[in-house]
Amino acid sequence: MAPPTSHASPTHLALLAACGSAPGPIAPPIGRAPLPPDPRRDFRGWISKMAGLWKVVAAAAPGLLSRLLTQISTATPFSTSQLSHQGAGSVWNLGPLNHVAIAVPDLEKAKAFYKNVLGAQVSEAVPLPEHGVTVVFVNLGNTKMELLQPLGPNSPIIGFLQKNKAGGIHHVCIEVDDINATMVDLKEKKIRTLSEKATIGAHGKPVIFLHPKDCSGVLVELEQA
Numbered sequence: 445m446a447p448p449t450s451h452a453s454p455t456h457l458a459l460l461a462a463c464g465s466a467p468g469p470i471a472p473p474i475g476r477a478p479l480p481p482d483p484r485r486d487f488r489g490w491i492s493k494m495a496g497l498w499k500v501v502a503a504a505a506p507g508l509l510s511r512l513l514t515q516i517s518t519a520t521p522f523s524t525s526q527l528s529h530q531g532a533g534s535v536w537n538l539g540p541l542n543h544v545a546i547a548v549p550d551l552e553k554a555k556a557f558y559k560n561v562l563g564a565q566v567s568e569a570v571p572l573p574e575h576g577v578t579v580v581f582v583n584l585g586n587t588k589m590e591l592l593q594p595l596g597p598n599s600p601i602i603g604f605l606q607k608n609k610a611g612g613i614h615h616v617c618i619e620v621d622d623i624n625a626t627m628v629d630l631k632e633k634k635i636r637t638l639s640e641k642a643t644i645g646a647h648g649k650p651v652i653f654l655h656p657k658d659c660s661g662v663l664v665e666l667e668q669a
C-alpha cells in the first residue's frame with residue numbers, strides 16, 4: 445500500500461516531529477504488551493519534546509525574539525497600526541488614554557480616599573472657572589484619573605451629579621495628534637462636538653468634548669497631545 449500522503453511543509457513536519465506528532469505508521473508494535481503509563485518518563489519526554497521544538501523554531505526563525513523586542517521598544521504613542529483619519533486634507537491619529545474623569549460631590553473626601561486609602565499620588569485641587577469645575581489629578585503611572593467637583597451655578601457637571609448622587613465616571617479623555625483636523629473630520633461624520641472651537645483644558649492644551657449620545661453613551665474628551 446502506498447504510504448499516507450501529507451500536505452504539511454518541511455517546517456511544519458519538523459515542528460510535528462519535534463512534538464512527536466509527525467505522520468507515520470500507526471500500527472502498534474508487534475509482540476510487546478503496552479507499558480503502563482510512567483509519569484516520570486512522560487515528564488522527561490515532554491521536556492525533550494519542548495527542547496526539540498525550541499531548536500526547530502530558533503532554526504526556522506533566527507532573530508525572531510530580537511525583532512519582537514525591537515518592535516515593542518520602538519512603538520510610538522500614535523501607533524501606525526491604528527487607522528489614520530483625514531479631515532479637510534489633514535490626517536489625524538488617535539493616541540493613548542489621557543485620563544478617566546470622575547464627578548464627585550465632595551472633592552476633599554474623594555482626594556483623601558485615593559491618597560490615604562489607596563496610597564495614590566494626588567495633585568492639589570485646581571479651580572478652572574472657565575470649565576465650571578475644580579479638579580484633582582490622581583497619577584496612576586500608565587494613566588490618570590481626574591476628580592471633578594462643580595464650580596459655580598452653571599457648572600456642566602451639576603446635572604450629572606443630580607442623577608448620580610454619590611458621583612460616577614463622567615468622561616474619558618483620549619489624545620489626538622491634530623485637534624483641528626479631528627474636529628473637521630468628525631463634523632463630516634455627523635459626530636456632534638459640544639463647542640464650536642477647541643478650548644484650553646486642564647493640561648493647558650486644546651480640548652473638545654463629543655456628545656455622549658454619539659459615542660455609545662460616553663462623554664468623550666479629545667485632547668491635543
Ligand SMILES: C[C@@H](C(=O)O)C(=O)SCCNC(=O)CCNC(=O)[C@H](O)C(C)(C)COP(=O)(O)OP(=O)(O)OC[C@H]1O[C@@H](n2cnc3c(N)ncnc32)[C@H](O)[C@@H]1OP(=O)(O)O
Pocket residue numbers: 545572575577579590592600601603604613614615617638644645646647651653655656657661662663665
Ligand atoms: C477641565 C477639563 C479637562 O479635563 O481638560 C474638564 O474635564 S471639564 C469637565 C466638565 N465639562 C464638560 O463636561 C463639558 C462638556 N459637557 C457638556 O456640555 C454637558 O455636560 C453635556 C454632556 C452636554 C450634558 O449636559 P447636561 O447634563 O446639562 O444635559 P442633559 O441632562 O440634557 O444631558 C443630555 C443627555 O446626556 C446624558 N449625559 C449627560 N452627561 C453625561 C455624561 N457625563 N456621560 C454620559 N451621558 C451623559 C444625560 O443623561 C442625557 O441623557 P438622557 O436624555 O438619556 O437622560
